[in-house]
Amino acid sequence: MANRTGTAQRPNGQTQGKICQFKLVLLGESAVGKSSLVLRFVKGQFHEYQESTIGAAFLTQTVCLDDTTVKFEIWDTAGQERYHSLAPMYYRGAQAAIVVYDITNQDTFGRAKTWVKELQRQASPNIVIALAGNKQDLANKRMVEFEEAHAYADEHGLLFMETSAKTAMNVNDIFLAIAKKLPKNEQAGAPGGGGQGRRLVDGDTGPKAAGNCCK
Amino acid sequence: MAQSGYKAVIKEGFLCPVCHQDLRSPNALLVHFQDLHSEEQDLLTSIKDLVSKAKKKILKSDEQELEVNKYIPKQQYFLDPANVSQEVGHFRDHTEYFKDVRRNRLDHRTTETNKLIIRLDKLIHLDGSARKQNEQELVQWLDGTTVTRCPSCASTFNITRRQHHCRLCGSIMCNSCSTFLPYEIAKSIVTSVYTLNKGDTTIKNDMDSIRICNHCMGLLETRRRVQISQIEKPLICQMYEQLHKVKCELEPLVDLYKKMYDSIMDGDSKYSLQDAQSLRASIAKHAEQLDIISKRILNIPEDETNLKIQAAIRQATYQYIKEYVLNQPVLPTPAEIEKIKKGRSYRVTEVHQPLGIPKIRKVAVTTGWSPDNASENNVPDVSDDPLLQQMNIVRNYIQQARKANRFEEVASLEENLKMLKETYMSQQKRNAGSRNESVGQE
Numbered sequence: 001m002a003n004r005t006g007t008a009q010r011p012n013g014q015t016q017g018k019i020c021q022f023k024l025v026l027l028g029e030s031a032v033g034k035s036s037l038v039l040r041f042v043k044g045q046f047h048e049y050q051e052s053t054i055g056a057a058f059l060t061q062t063v064c065l066d067d068t069t070v071k072f073e074i075w076d077t078a079g080q081e082r083y084h085s086l087a088p089m090y091y092r093g094a095q096a097a098i099v100v101y102d103i104t105n106q107d108t109f110g111r112a113k114t115w116v117k118e119l120q121r122q123a124s125p126n127i128v129i130a131l132a133g134n135k136q137d138l139a140n141k142r143m144v145e146f147e148e149a150h151a152y153a154d155e156h157g158l159l160f161m162e163t164s165a166k167t168a169m170n171v172n173d174i175f176l177a178i179a180k181k182l183p184k185n186e187q188a189g190a191p192g193g194g195g196q197g198r199r200l201v202d203g204d205t206g207p208k209a210a211g212n213c214c215k
Numbered sequence: 216m217a218q219s220g221y222k223a224v225i226k227e228g229f230l231c232p233v234c235h236q237d238l239r240s241p242n243a244l245l246v247h248f249q250d251l252h253s254e255e256q257d258l259l260t261s262i263k264d265l266v267s268k269a270k271k272k273i274l275k276s277d278e279q280e281l282e283v284n285k286y287i288p289k290q291q292y293f294l295d296p297a298n299v300s301q302e303v304g305h306f307r308d309h310t311e312y313f314k315d316v317r318r319n320r321l322d323h324r325t326t327e328t329n330k331l332i333i334r335l336d337k338l339i340h341l342d343g344s345a346r347k348q349n350e351q352e353l354v355q356w357l358d359g360t361t362v363t364r365c366p367s368c369a370s371t372f373n374i375t376r377r378q379h380h381c382r383l384c385g386s387i388m389c390n391s392c393s394t395f396l397p398y399e400i401a402k403s404i405v406t407s408v409y410t411l412n413k414g415d416t417t418i419k420n421d422m423d424s425i426r427i428c429n430h431c432m433g434l435l436e437t438r439r440r441v442q443i444s445q446i447e448k449p450l451i452c453q454m455y456e457q458l459h460k461v462k463c464e465l466e467p468l469v470d471l472y473k474k475m476y477d478s479i480m481d482g483d484s485k486y487s488l489q490d491a492q493s494l495r496a497s498i499a500k501h502a503e504q505l506d507i508i509s510k511r512i513l514n515i516p517e518d519e520t521n522l523k524i525q526a527a528i529r530q531a532t533y534q535y536i537k538e539y540v541l542n543q544p545v546l547p548t549p550a551e552i553e554k555i556k557k558g559r560s561y562r563v564t565e566v567h568q569p570l571g572i573p574k575i576r577k578v579a580v581t582t583g584w585s586p587d588n589a590s591e592n593n594v595p596d597v598s599d600d601p602l603l604q605q606m607n608i609v610r611n612y613i614q615q616a617r618k619a620n621r622f623e624e625v626a627s628l629e630e631n632l633k634m635l636k637e638t639y640m641s642q643q644k645r646n647a648g649s650r651n652e653s654v655g656q657e
Contacts, residue, residue: 021623042583055605058612058631060624061583073627083601089634 020184021071025090027115028100029108030079033134036165037100038076041175046166053078056090063172063179070179072096091119096128096178101149103133103162104141109149116156128181130159130174137164241266328434331383335435336405338382338425339398356385365389367429381428394432395424404435451515455528458508462535465501469540471622472498476544482556485626490617491546497620502540505532584624586615602642606635 026034035057036050042061057076062069075090077083091097097119101112112131119129131153133144146162153160159177163170228237229244233252238244245266334354341349359378364371365388372378378387401424427435448456472494475486509532513525547555609632616624 023627039585042585055601055608057585058609058624058628059583059585060621071623073624083605086601086605089631089638093634 018067019069019071020182021073022095022179022182023073023075023093024096024098024178025075025077025087025094026098026100027077027087027091027112027119028079029102029105029111030081032079032100032102032105032108033165034079034098034100035076037098037132037134037163037171038074040165040168040171042074044168046168052080055083056086061175063176065176065179068184070182070184072175072179088122091123091127094123094127095182096130097123098130098132098174098178099158100132100134101144102135103144103149104135104138106143109133109144113152116158120156126183128159128178129157130161130178132170132174133160133162134165136162136169137166324434324437328438331431331434332405332438334383335401339401339405350382354382354385356380357387359387362387365392367392379426381431382425383427383431386428386430388428393426393428396427396432396435397424401425404439451512451521451525454508454512454515458505458512458528458532461501461504461508465498465505465540468494468498468501468620469543471620472543475622476546479547479552480555482552484556486622488546488549488552490622490625493617494620494622495543495546498540498543502536505536505540509533584616584619584621586612602635602639606632606639609635 026038028034030052033050035053036046038057038059039045039047039050042059053076055078059074059076060072061074062071064070075094077087077090099112099115099119101108103109116129116131119127131149133146133149149162150160152158159174159181161170161174161177163174165171226235226237229239229241230237231244231247231252233248236247238247245263337353338350341353357380359380362372362378365376366386367388368391370376370389372389376389379390379393380387381393472491475491475494478486479488479491509529513529515521515525609628613625613628613632616622616628
């Protein structure tokens with residue numbers, strides 16, 4: 001079943017050879033700047049007063065790496081507590097995740113750690129996780145030290161950058177770093193990267209996982 | 216006449232010049248004269264002349280026509296041998312000479328203009344105090360003591376018509392032969408040369424213009440006109456750019472269509488037939504636009520040098536539409552799709568690889584896309600259940616993606632919607648189950 005879906009969808013990834021499509025999810029406490037980060041990446045815009053996200057927003061952007069084109073399908077989840085039940089649906093099928101915290105708020109860093117833990121426990125084992133310390137432009141109000149976050153990221157095998165959606169600092173860089181780290185040609189041949197993302201949808205994993213806890 | 220005492224008599228009519236008799240008609244006069252005064256021959260001839268002249272005048276137009284008719288064959292006779300063959304005589308190419316002269320003139324003009332602009336730049340940034348003195352330091356003013364007339368209009372200078380100096384070349388002219396160049400314009404002329412300018416701080420309000428002569432003004436104006444014409448593109452270029460833009464929009468659509476077509480022909484249900492059809496329609500619309508623009512380019516009234524290019528553009532576009540756009544395979548009917556789906560299981564492994572490789576290369580949506588987030592307000596917020604809410608959001612996204620011809624996104628979103636539905640269903644089931652259990656327990 002999983003293989004079939006893999007083959008059916010593979011032509012897009014495989015035969016293009018140089019084009020890979022990945023699902024990426026953004027997680028983090030509300031108001032840390034997830035939507036701003038994506039908006040900066042996708043449209044190059046920044047809104048001082050970004051409305052809070054409802055449910056999960058969907059955006060796409062393509063980046064070029066040498067000879068490979070990576071298309072990101074980005075799901076920007078709402079940070080508010082009431083939407084947390086949606087998050088698993090988005091990170092389970094994702095090949096990459098960015099966990100965002102606000103460097104001027106220690107609590108958001110704590111929440112980010114919880115998200116990382118949840119991802120490592122529940123998401124696909126190959127998921128590429130990046131930790132983003134956003135609002136770097138407010139470094140003078142910093143509450144989370146760079147070294148502290150960096151050490152934590154190293155320890156858990158995460159990509160780490162301090163970003164600023166407002167100044168665009170490191171925004172493209174963090175997405176590029178993820179694109180580089182994602183398995184491409186080698187694994188694209190096997191039903192690896194892409195397959196994992198889709199498998200849950202039409203495949204057996206989803207229903208089984210759901211079946212274990214729901215039925 | 217009355218003074219002389221004679222009774223003045225004025226006779227009118229065809230009078231005989233000798234005997235003053237009125238004969239009442241020219242012929243009668245002639246006969247009378249020949250009969251009675253034939254010895255006076257001189258007079259007779261003069262009268263004859265007069266009459267024949269009058270005759271000629273009346274008949275002139277007829278005679279002229281006759282003359283023309285007479286001459287035409289003659290002309291042809293003379294022209295014919297020239298047309299048959301005439302060797303080219305000595306000739307000489309003046310292009311080099313012309314170019315030489317032109318180059319010298321252009322060089323001269325350019326250096327002169329550049330000199331003016333450098334001076335103008337300095338003049339603009341002069342300090343307001345002792346302006347006149349500073350101006351004269353920059354540009355040597357002509358000594359006006361021996362100049363009595365304006366060099367360009369030759370009017371004499373006096374108390375009312377005073378001498379003025381051009382601030383750029385220092386020459387002398389009268390008020391009406393000079394122009395005032397506003398500082399704003401002067402600055403814009405200079406800044407197009409020196410892009411690394413000193414900024415706005417140097418503009419003084421009290422000196423809003425400088426006096427220059429018409430000659431310098433002409434040079435500056437010519438330069439400005441040339442610069443503007445360099446920036447402005449001719450109509451044909453503008454339209455060609457438009458054409459190119461439509462082409463750029465069209466190409467990803469065609470690639471996507473090919474991809475969708477292949478996918479559908481493989482019996483895959485990732486893309487819906489309706490989406491493919493609407494994509495096909497939008498491709499057709501783009502092609503139509505290309506056709507219209509290229510026709511318009513062909514019909515631009517231009518000088519002959521461009522005619523060839525215009526025709527070539529039209530031809531190329533026509534060819535492009537024919538080969539690239541209209542060549543797209545027609546989509547199968549729903550019944551055919553069912554058939555394809557049935558036969559799919561063994562086709563998948565064989566057909567896939569060779570089909571895909573050349574076709575799907577270019578499929579890369581290079582720009583980012585996101586649904587309009589403001590439209591979230593349009594999503595009816597009927598439910599408190601975040602799951603239902605999200606389903607509405609995704610449905611709205613699908614609509615927008617479809618409108619934007621983003622069918623890859625549509626596929627992903629559809630997938631997500633399906634997952635949301637499944638989750639919702641299992642949630643409902645579980646709720647119902649737990650309710651039943653609780654009922655059963657009771």
